[in-house]
Amino acid sequence: MPTTPWQERAATLRIDGRAFIDGERLDARSGARFDCVSPVDGRKLAEVARCDGPDVDAAVGAARAAFEDRRWAGKAPSERKKILVRFADLMLEHRDELALLETLDMGKPIRYSRSVDVQLAQNCIRWYGEAIDKVYDQVAPTGEDSLALITREPVGVVAAIIPWNYPMLMAAWKIGPALAAGNSLVLKPSEKAPLTSLKLADLALEAGVPPGVFNVLPGFGQEAGRALGLHMDVDCIAFTGSTRTGKDIVQMAGQSNLKRAWTELGGKSANIVCADCPDLDAAVAAAIGSIYFNQGESCNAPSRLFVEASIKDAFLDKALRMIPDFAPGDPLDDATVMGAIVDPVQMKTVLGYIESGKSDGARLLAGGRAARVESGGLYIEPTLFDGVEASMRIAREEIFGPVLSVLSFTELDEAVRQANATPYGLAAAVWTSDIGKAIRTSRALRAGTVHVNQYDNDDITVPFGGYKQSGNGRDKSLHAFDKYTELKTTWIQVG
Ligand code: NAD
Numbered sequence: 201m202p203t204t205p206w207q208e209r210a211a212t213l214r215i216d217g218r219a220f221i222d223g224e225r226l227d228a229r230s231g232a233r234f235d236c237v238s239p240v241d242g243r244k245l246a247e248v249a250r251c252d253g254p255d256v257d258a259a260v261g262a263a264r265a266a267f268e269d270r271r272w273a274g275k276a277p278s279e280r281k282k283i284l285v286r287f288a289d290l291m292l293e294h295r296d297e298l299a300l301l302e303t304l305d306m307g308k309p310i311r312y313s314r315s316v317d318v319q320l321a322q323n324c325i326r327w328y329g330e331a332i333d334k335v336y337d338q339v340a341p342t343g344e345d346s347l348a349l350i351t352r353e354p355v356g357v358v359a360a361i362i363p364w365n366y367p368m369l370m371a372a373w374k375i376g377p378a379l380a381a382g383n384s385l386v387l388k389p390s391e392k393a394p395l396t397s398l399k400l401a402d403l404a405l406e407a408g409v410p411p412g413v414f415n416v417l418p419g420f421g422q423e424a425g426r427a428l429g430l431h432m433d434v435d436c437i438a439f440t441g442s443t444r445t446g447k448d449i450v451q452m453a454g455q456s457n458l459k460r461a462w463t464e465l466g467g468k469s470a471n472i473v474c475a476d477c478p479d480l481d482a483a484v485a486a487a488i489g490s491i492y493f494n495q496g497e498s499c500n501a502p503s504r505l506f507v508e509a510s511i512k513d514a515f516l517d518k519a520l521r522m523i524p525d526f527a528p529g530d531p532l533d534d535a536t537v538m539g540a541i542v543d544p545v546q547m548k549t550v551l552g553y554i555e556s557g558k559s560d561g562a563r564l565l566a567g568g569r570a571a572r573v574e575s576g577g578l579y580i581e582p583t584l585f586d587g588v589e590a591s592m593r594i595a596r597e598e599i600f601g602p603v604l605s606v607l608s609f610t611e612l613d614e615a616v617r618q619a620n621a622t623p624y625g626l627a628a629a630v631w632t633s634d635i636g637k638a639i640r641t642s643r644a645l646r647a648g649t650v651h652v653n654q655y656d657n658d659d660i661t662v663p664f665g666g667y668k669q670s671g672n673g674r675d676k677s678l679h680a681f682d683k684y685t686e687l688k689t690t691w692i693q694v695g
Pocket of ligand 1: 670
């Protein structure tokens with residue numbers, strides 16, 4: 201029986217799992233479907249269209265036709281702006297439904313789906329809508345006899361493939377700049393969390409995005425995803441997901457039409473806390489809050505904590521007192537701060553890493569077990585290992601779960617060396633009162649984002665992306681337009 205207002209709403213929620221192609225909700229051409237199961241309680245939520253090659257052909261064809269007849273690209277930027285702002289307004293009008301779909305689909309607490317995911321996603325669509333009639337092209341400083349224009353044009357048909365950890369927000373990071381710039385888009389959400397992407401397509405159509413401009417194909421990576429990666433009529437592929445799949449995406453671009461391939465991939469971010477940290481309580485709160493937020497399923501989670509040896513006991517003492525606040529609860533309860541793990545595969549992966557930490561000799565100081573088993577859902581206790589060595593798997597590999605690995609250091613240079621000794625380079629942090637040390641360390645850290653004396657700041661105005669095998673793309677900010685536009689030079693003879 202439902203016991204919270206959100207559970208009551210969930211019991212009556214109607215979910216349409218059909219694909220969205222050329223402005224219409226459609227079954228997969230093969231008729232195939234897959235079950236969408238909630239990690240909250242193991243309940244089947246819906247049957248979802250299992251799209252594959254023929255559906256990809258149809259969606260790419262619709263996107264190409266829309267691009268060629270300029271029903272969207274040909275609109276004045278101020279017109280596209282109006283429609284995208286209306287789209288964002290509709291997301292706010294449907295805030296509760298979007299939040300509920302997100303929570304049921306991938307398990308994050310409803311308080312965050314509603315206040316973080318819907319809020320940031322609608323803000324992203326709105327921001328790019330608002331931006332597009334304010335960006336100017338350039339005139340080159342040539343001689344009098346000629347005029348050279350440097351202009352940006354939409355790249356054409358964009359395919360976006362996204363993961364399941366922030367499904368709506370990752371979709372918005374692609375939809376916002378790609379549509380604002382005038383492209384047509386085919387979005388493939390993760391098979392583990394397709395529901396909000398499909399709802400966004402309904403809302404975009406209602407807002408006035410013309411049919412064919414924005415298509416959503418739920419399905420599996422090896423089927424719909426691969427067909428998009430290899431498609432000869434996709435001009436650009438914007439991928440967010442694991443480094444392993446990112447490498448495949450780049451290869452598929454090379455094997456097919458050399459489509460522009462942008463990758464935003466995994467991370468193993470280092471958080472370095474020096475003994476002269478200006479506020480130890482704030483450092484502990486950020487370290488703990490950031491690793492357990494979203495059940496640890498965040499690409500930029502600070503999963504490696506380097507603490508200077510002289511303050512490690514004090515740090516751990518405070519951390520261990522805070523950890524019980526993150527005990528997993530019912531994601532449909534407004535009080536819950538840590539929810540469910542997305543699916544049994546991820547659950548097994550995370551528990552496997554916990555076992556490897558134990559067998560490699562790290563000290564398990566908190567958590568380490570499955571929780572709320574009686575719910576029928578998938579939950580893991582917030583877990584902390586001390587005494588982690590750089591060689592251990594839990595210090596080297598992306599776990600993507602609520603597991604913090606604590607390492608200690610005596611020389612900052614050595615901590616920085618270890619922080620950089622990873623194939624990843626998404627985010628990093630340093631805590632110190634010494635401004636020179638902060639600047640030197642932030643320069644030395646090989647990561648797309650470096651935080652100094654905080655970890656949580658984020659804003660649509662700044663780029664987000666990685667160095668090294670964390671990928672080559674940047675989402676957010678005006679820089680994201682670089683991915684979805686071609687740069688054209690036009691020479692005009694004047695004299
Ligand atoms: P994943 O690579 O397994 O899947 C991501 C997407 O790719 C899904 O839609 C999947 O269906 C599709 N896919 C899988 N195999 C494919 C193939 N062969 N061809 C085409 N598409 C394929 O990743 P995931 O488990 O969904 O997501 C977790 C990963 O995403 C983590 O590594 C995380 O760090 C990363 N991530 C990165 C960012 C960022 O901005 N850098 C943001 C969020 C998540």
